[in-house]
Amino acid sequence: MSEIHRARSVGIGRAHAKAILLGEHAVVYGAPALALPVPQLTVTASAGWSSRSADSQSDLSYTMTGSPSRAMVTQASDGLRRLTEEFKARLGVTGRPHLDVILDGAIPHGRGLGSSAASSRAIAFALADLFGRELSEATAFELVQTAENMAHGRASGVDAMTVGALRPLLFQAGRTRELRLGCDGLFIVADSGELGSTKEAVELLRDGFRRRPGAQERFVGRATELTEGARQALADGRPEELGSRMTDYHSLMQAARLSTGLIDTLVDAALRAGSLGAKITGGGLGGCLIALAPPQRAREVTRRLHEAGAVQTWVVPLKGLDNHAA
Incomplete structure (x- = not known):
């Protein structure tokens, strides 16, 4: 693990919910969508080093607080593993340390409020914090989209953008701007x-x-x-x-x-x-x-x-x- 500098024992990342004001579904076909950040609903991810041996079957342990269904945990875990692989590849992290990731959030799942995108964003920034890497907004968006495409098929990108936005957004054809x-x-x-x-x-x-x-x-x-x-x-x-x-x-x-x-x-x-x-x-x-x-x-x-x-x-x-x- 010579490449990994353990300056931190835990990394923290946060994101919030979103609501689509108008434009659901049509946005995938190039139409505009109006999206609203919902800062009242947040999710926090913590990523830390595990004491498990590196030769265990998986180098990632994932825990969701609350009482999520087994299917939900499985789907989220698959997206998280893909996101973590992409994170390491993009930010030049080598070695296979075993990581523990805990997700604690108030965003209800499966309600159209962007819980999966918010979770992915929080985890991406938690990993960046843990490994001491700078994560640009563009890279964060791409990492979240990687997990979203696994969860939902072809994702429009609205969720991935809005769960990190501070202002309401107009989204069209992959471009965003703040709404007046x-x-x-x-x-x-x-x-x-x-x-x-x-x-x-x-x-x-x-x-x-x-x-x-x-x-x-x-x-x-x-x-x-x-x-x-x-x-x-x-x-x-x-x-x-x-x-x-x-x-x-x-x-x-x-x-x-x-x-x-x-x-x-x-x-x-x-x-x-x-x-x-x-x-x-x-x-x-x-x-x-x-x-x-x-x-x-x-x-x-x-x-x-x-x-x-x-x-x-x-x-x-x-x-x-x-x-x-x-």
Whole structure:
């Protein structure tokens, strides 16, 4: 282990959740997407040296706190091993030290909040901290994408970018820029408690496109129109129009059979309670919704969402994400 300088006994890395405001699925086909960091939900990774012998079957031990399913741990472990291999290759780490990685996070899994991307980013920075390497944002993105492509198939890159972003982002064709915010208000993210599946949703949508000529063009065209309208409304300070675009995007996801009965019920509850707009967020077939509420209606919206079946809610104030981006 001559190459490895053990200046640290443990490395720490952190990341946060994300929510897609508009643009789910269409972003994979070149359409724009608006993504929101959710700093209220974080994950911390710690990486340290293990006392296990180097000739053990694997040079990596991985622990997730909480009560994750066996399938989830297996999938996450496969992505982590690939990420660790890529990290060593890219940053010139030689030798085969046995590592212990512990992941402690508050981001619920399988809800479209970027838990896998956030975990990968936290681990990449924990490894960089442990090995005393500088990790650029570009390299961090590529490492996270390596794990995301294993977990979800072809990943758009939205999650990998947003789980490290400080501001809301516009993402299109692999490029990102910060969004200009002219609106006030609160985004309320509500967890339905239903596990979603991005991979399954992607396959369902693709199958629908194959079976119905012109369906892909119609979906992507409508998604682009709504997302661009929402971006302009967000910048110009027109929250009612932003909310309307969000609700229309939910209808688009419904028509593609990517929503669920419970999430539709939650969207209706949010709208009846005074939200300006509400929609499913993320890949679909379960997961979370996101609603835009005027500050004076936020408490009532949250209450109604819980009554309608939400198991958790989080409030993301737009004011806290304000910036002067173009």
